[in-house]
Amino acid sequence: MAQEIERKFLVKGKFKPEVFKSTRITQGYLSSVPERTVRVRIKGEQGFLTIKGKGNHSGISRYEWEKEIPLNEAEELLQLCEPGVIDKTRYLVKAGEHTFEVDEFHGENEGLIMAEIELKTENENFIKPAWLDKEVTGDDRYYNAMLTKHPYTKW
Template sequence: MLEIERKYKAKNTTFLNETKISFKINQGYLNSSPERTVRVRTKDNKGFLTIKGKSNLSGTTRFEWEKEIPFDEAIELLKLCEDFIIEKTRHIVIYGNKTFEIDVFEGKNKGLIIVEVELENENETIELPDWIEEEVTGDIKYYNSYISTNPFCNW
């Protein structure tokens, strides 16, 4: 399955007033190679294993495969992950006809807020909320696999 998305930095937290749902996420990487990443994630009381391929040149499209796994197995797999575990709270906001997923990072990445929105195609035009600061699509510095080894506190 192809994932087509754009990423942005949020300039403030006014999106919290529009949040429909929020949940805690912990995730780590079993493999963070530039060619592919293998991620383990817990989201509330569920576990997931995700494999992502390399992004295209624009950074908007890449292969993604995700499978729900038992929560206790995800907890055990997190113990095998590289470097450290990413902690974040994901907020879901509906704006216009799009769902925006806003990740507010904690721990070593505290202060970083990344917004993702999935698209139907790479050239789709979307209306952006006023709490968006700048686009960071394709900038590997804002990939979760990057900040799991190069935390925001060290930037």
């Protein structure tokens, strides 16, 4: 099984001068139950189908399976998704040997900016840029699947 180990943080400062790539992402959920989420994503001109399992006790690691699918199939599957679509711009920012994925949300999640870092182990050390704010790893409100049901602008 593929394990995803990641930590999530809110963003408080200016990260954009450090961005080396950005991509618009649209995604929806065929299933958003906590035990398994099934996500359809359009990232730029590529489509993806992703299945994620429930997180461990710390919320840092969980099962993840992802497969690239044709763009037209991703567009069709988005029509079958549960209500609520995530629209965001993903920025990539290097920090030491790691790359943070910083998501700036649009639409009903406007104003939310979150950074994620994928790690090899749960205890791996990494550089924390000055623009990182509070850690929200394991806080269900910040999972994209939850943001489709309870958008940030309605908190």
